Amino acid sequence: MSLTDPSRDPRPRRIVELCVSMGLAVDVLGLPFKGKECAFPKIQRHLKLSPLGTGVQNKLLRRIWALCAAVSPVETLRCVFDSWRFNFKGWSKKLSDESFDLIVIEDLQLLPLAFQIKNGAKLIFDAREYYPKQNEESPWFNFAEKPRRIQLCRKYMVRCDTVVTVSEGLREAFKKEFGISSVLYRSTPSYVDMPVRLTDKDHIKMVYHGAANRNRQLEKLIEILVLLDDRFSLDFFLVGSPGYQSELKELASKDSRIRFMKPVALDEIIPIISKYDIGFFYYEPSTFNLKHCLPNKFFEYIQARIMVAIGPSPDMAELVKKYGCGVVSESFSVESMAEALNGLSCEDIDRAKRCCDVAAKELCFEEESKIMRGIIQNLIGE
Template identity: 30%
Template sequence: MTVAGASTVQRTAWILSYTGVSDEPRVLRQAKALGDAGWRVVVAGHDGRSARPPEWRYIRLDDTNPPRSLARRLGQLCQRELGRAACIHFAGWPAAAQAGARLIYRGLPLWSAAQAEILAAAESEPGLRPDLVVAHDYHTCPPAGELARRTGAAFVVDCHEYSRAEYPGNPGWMARERPFVIALQDDYLARADAVTTVSDGIARLLERDQALKRPVTTVRSLPFYAQMPLRPVGEPIEVLYHGIVGPERGLEVSIQSVRGWKPEYRLTIRGNGESTYLDALKALSREAGVAERVRFEPAVPFGEIIPAANQADIGLFVQSDLSPQKRLALPNKFFEYVMAGLALCIADLPEMATLLQRHDLGVLARKLQPDAVAEAVNSLSRDRIMHYKAQALAAARLLNWENEQRTMIALFDELMRERRPSAC
């Protein structure tokens, strides 16, 4: 379903994301930057919890499993299994593996239905013909690539993750899903007119792994600038983790470390996650004897993330170095903590550590162990916290989307200059 917005402009950009797009920071920032630069913006994705920007032209994708006949279900199962066999057994023959990846995609009910919805919407509204199509991660590459091919639009893939090594601790994913991801990315990233990603480290890996038309452009996931107050250190001292509450984010170690914290510190975990995982974390806090010092809160709407974080004193993120994806992460929360004016306590991972040290933002936990995290937290005296808070607010004047978006818009302008007049 396409929902009309208020924009009337010349160039048109389509942004495709299989997420709740009104809650997806990178989609929201990208769309606003394009709109401010004079583009008409079409966003295809799922409904989120937050209000959708009224200026979007919005294609609402179904996020439920549509009813299918038994024959259809069996047919898609066969497509997936044949495709997986091709990706696994013909990994050394790229054309065969990539054909297998496309077969898997057609066999995935939600993704194949979304592709059909996107292409049907484009065909039904020729006035929205794109000049630029942006795929968010490999999930949306097939519809984005096909839409760009049909319309002569520039095709960009925005990689939020280093997807080839996203779940190295999951044997099932490594055996069955990773070959699909590799084949799909090898296929579509090579076709893309440009690839963007969130950190220089991931950019280097993508350039190493894939044959690309041009070097990867790093566009970091920085928040919009928001002037926050320099808030005095609280009583008790509030340590905050916010973001997705899920495995491999160091939350178990963070909770266990609270046993070694000075008594004036307490931890808030703010975010959404699977109920079973949240229950397990709450049980862990009870087993560790720190349940009274660990608070769990639901995620806040997108526009409230920074003001809510400003009420804390220390931003905590100590995920492990399990893979290149984790090692080279430069996540939203790092910059959100900075924008909120928090002292930082983060894992000693290169991309985050470099920025922390460059701007003097806080301390590093040298190991993902409860004692090491506790030592880092305890090193943050009230005076040091105030120093790092002031440093964060100063750094926020540089590390914001208003500055970072210039890199992205310059890339898109370059792509438009390269297109034939008939394609634009």
Template identity: 20%
Template sequence: MNYEVILIGRKLPDSLPIHRNYRTIRMKLLFKKKVFFYAEFNIRLFFKLLFIKKDILLSNDLDTLLPNFIISRFFNKKLVYDSHELFTEVGELTHRPFVQKIWKSIEKFIFPKLKNVYTVNSSIANFYHKKYGVKVNVIRNIAPKLHQKSIDLDFAKKIKSNKKMLILQGSGLNIDRGAEEAVKMMQYLDNTILYIIGNGDVFKKLKDLVTNLNLKDKVIIKDKMPYKALMEYTKISDLGLSLDKNTNLNYEYSLPNKIFDYIQAEIPLLVSNRIEVAKLVSENNIGWIINELEPKKLAKKITEIFENKQSYFIAKQNLKTTAKKYCWENEKQQLIKIFQNIK
């Protein structure tokens, strides 16, 4: 749309190199976690926005909204709010009521004043509309078309040999997202390998679990990697996992990015019964929904999935159509409309 884009974020010791066709600014912060990090990040972001040329401010999630809102009012600039999730209901906050209250106060103060808002699914959009009376658009975080769908057979043989391959991927594999149960279920599966790729709060725990259960030949844990490399692993997988629990409202309403990566890779899905995810899988008949995440039951379900070759084939066939429908090339039209009609 001929905008000059500047992306502002933070740089961590393990941050991967970033190569974009627009300008990027990554701040090195003194604090890495919790209240001091958020305080430093918001103050630093405020001063970056204060002295940088801007016509439109785009705030990604509640943790960047306050400085963007203040600057938008101070300079009379348009503000767009992109809510990636139900931020005030994430598990990390529901266990810390005082901190949760602070974020809810910020949201309550700013949200009713917003004019350009979008989020990742209709459940969260309806939640915000009911709470604040603000129209919230839906733009799902859908992966772009995967143009190279062919599989590198040598790579596949090296990674999974002749075994069935399960994948659980994502940059937010935190508590209550089913990763621990996925590792434990591998005790009850033969001729199957599980790849967990990404990062998150439970990664250290997962690695310890693999060691303690002697599952090093069955569970491979890899740190986050560039998207293209990640999709090479996803393409050769036989089943994509998304196992969020209903321990908080954010997970109940979640529609993780990995769902659309699995769809583009055309691999069937096994998902927990969360509202948005289950609806997508059942409406398109591209996988299976499980209500209980007990490791033995997970293993039993996966065994049944691979044994029923007819239903697996149907899911694979349906994914070809689904991948054409759920791609960023289609979804981005909604984003274009918002910026064409910005208020």
């Protein structure tokens, strides 16, 4: 169950692939596929949710329903408002007579629906964020969204048979705040067998790919690049927020070493970024989730056999230091990150690339999926 298009969302897609590979008959509740359906695993049914409207009126209605869900004293009404807001109204009735063995839930707001249709099924909740602080920089979130998120964690998440999450920092937060024990299940891509490409000492190519979210402060990457010597260049592969992308392009317009490339399909990411030398993402810990993030791109850079360059984010820095696969700045500042990068030699980068080649064999879906496979087998006895 996902509020996204699971064919283009790496984490739920990999769980579907795993379940299919285990011989399970899989139904997927999610948005319509936008990619090539033939590339998606052969599932039993695709239960299609209606996409959210993008007009001003739709956005206003969703805000009203969010506020109603947050302040309503009755849980039944809260669930109704959530179903209107995320367009899964009516699915409880449609699926009420189904008999599932296992339900995997990818979004917090779908938990009430999962409990309404479980009929004895085991529930796995995939906590991809620490939800009470997901957008804590936003006053609206703190006022209207946060109360409902806390309600959902306390009423539903605590009752799931298994909770998995993406980093140790998030595990600790769920345990401390809600008493929820969870299993670390990282967002690793499938193993790719590829050679290590040596670095051109005169042209060190850096890359960033991902969503153009303002809270990631991607302008900091541009500020850092400006402080780097002429060996360095930076290419962005961005999706989302056209307005923010335009601002970034304007900010970078005076430096010809910065380019904005067309985004690529999920399956093309690793082959494309393998042509670079450094996977660059510097996130200052402006929010709890950014501080403890361990995102897809971190592991994709490793599979691409390119050096990882980050700030001292604890969950990522621990792995970089363990495997020697990158560089970590001394502190969270543009100047510190620039100093760390300027101090790199061609030999340093190639050494980190070779360490990525070792790490790629362990930090891959083939290894990580053993955790989820074990959880599923324990829950349903397959």
